[in-house]
Amino acid sequence: MKMIPLGKSGLTVPALAVGCMRLTSYDEKGAAHFIGTALDAGANFFDHADIYGGGKCEELFGKAFPLTASNREKIILQSKCGIRPGVAFDFSKEHILSSVEGSLRRLGTDYLDVLLLHRPDALMEPEEVAEAFDALYTSGKVRHFGVSNQNPMQIQLLQKYVRQPIVANQLQLSITNATMISQGLHVNMLDDFAVNRDGSVLDFCRLNDITIQPWSPFQYGFFEGVFIGNEKFPVLNAKLDELAEKYGVTSTAIAMAWLLRHPAKMQPICGTMNEDRLMQCIKATEIQLSRDEWYAIFLAAGNILP
Numbered sequence: 001m002k003m004i005p006l007g008k009s010g011l012t013v014p015a016l017a018v019g020c021m022r023l024t025s026y027d028e029k030g031a032a033h034f035i036g037t038a039l040d041a042g043a044n045f046f047d048h049a050d051i052y053g054g055g056k057c058e059e060l061f062g063k064a065f066p067l068t069a070s071n072r073e074k075i076i077l078q079s080k081c082g083i084r085p086g087v088a089f090d091f092s093k094e095h096i097l098s099s100v101e102g103s104l105r106r107l108g109t110d111y112l113d114v115l116l117l118h119r120p121d122a123l124m125e126p127e128e129v130a131e132a133f134d135a136l137y138t139s140g141k142v143r144h145f146g147v148s149n150q151n152p153m154q155i156q157l158l159q160k161y162v163r164q165p166i167v168a169n170q171l172q173l174s175i176t177n178a179t180m181i182s183q184g185l186h187v188n189m190l191d192d193f194a195v196n197r198d199g200s201v202l203d204f205c206r207l208n209d210i211t212i213q214p215w216s217p218f219q220y221g222f223f224e225g226v227f228i229g230n231e232k233f234p235v236l237n238a239k240l241d242e243l244a245e246k247y248g249v250t251s252t253a254i255a256m257a258w259l260l261r262h263p264a265k266m267q268p269i270c271g272t273m274n275e276d277r278l279m280q281c282i283k284a285t286e287i288q289l290s291r292d293e294w295y296a297i298f299l300a301a302g303n304i305l306p
Helices: 028-040 052-064 093-107 126-138 152-161 179-185 201-207 234-247 251-260 275-286 291-300
Strands: 003-005 012-014 017-019 045-047 076-081 112-118 142-148 166-172 211-215
Touching: 028 052, 028 275, 052 093, 076 093, 093 112, 093 126, 112 166, 126 142, 126 152, 142 152, 152 166, 152 201, 166 201, 179 201, 201 211, 234 251, 234 291, 251 275, 251 291
Parallel strands: 017 045, 045 076, 076 112, 112 142, 142 166, 166 211
Antiparallel strands: 003 012
16 A cells, blocks of 8 residues: 655555445444455555444444554544534534544544544634644644645634644545646636636645545546446546556546546545445555546546646
8 A cells, every 4th residue: 555644744644545434334244344354455544524424434433443452553543523414514612522522432442643624614713723623632632633625725724823733635526526636727718627716725735735635536526426437428438448458457446546646645535335446446556647648537537738
């Protein structure tokens, strides 16, 4: 497994994170086997959130992989908080602390390696977030902090008050959802690809040593479906299949290798619960696409070069 630094955390982590949003598709025995398969392949970074399965995903993980002292050292646990589904986004100190306590209890651990704030809160008071982070850090309950789906100005506002470095930003990114890449190629142009929708978050994160964690790396639109093997993307799939044959892997591995080829050293979140597909994604960490191959995939998805 290829390893990368996680922002300024000092942690060296797998280049691929295992997303646990759908873990409850397994029973306890199945979840234990899935976790073990990931660990055997070197994928020991697990991404959770307090809302996944209403907390049941974290609970199942804790039961399927009891975090004894020796086991806890084998894995890196990341979770997220801040969403009250259908009600509000909540970065209040009370909610952050309460959410972390719930995650720790469900996972059966004393600490999280990483905590991310899950989507921006319009009513965020950064001083209050700073108090929550300080309390969690000094108590040893959270070691590192990050955000999810935030733009550069939101991160800068938060970082003005928070003492701990923001080490990661989880953002939607795939071959078909690549606006943060395409807008950088269309600077000073009048076409739709030139629209800067995220404040140049890709360059900002690179400048500030914040690791981007792409989520939904195989999705198009907003959870509209998977583009791999989808008849809506014939040109893209033909190119993925061509390169898959060349490298002796699947098109899934090539799609993941496309993200990993970017020099930002991103850490994609692989959310599959299919063990074979997980192994395909892990295989992608061994593939180094050429510049021409990377651009060919980019263009096959409907992107254009000005």
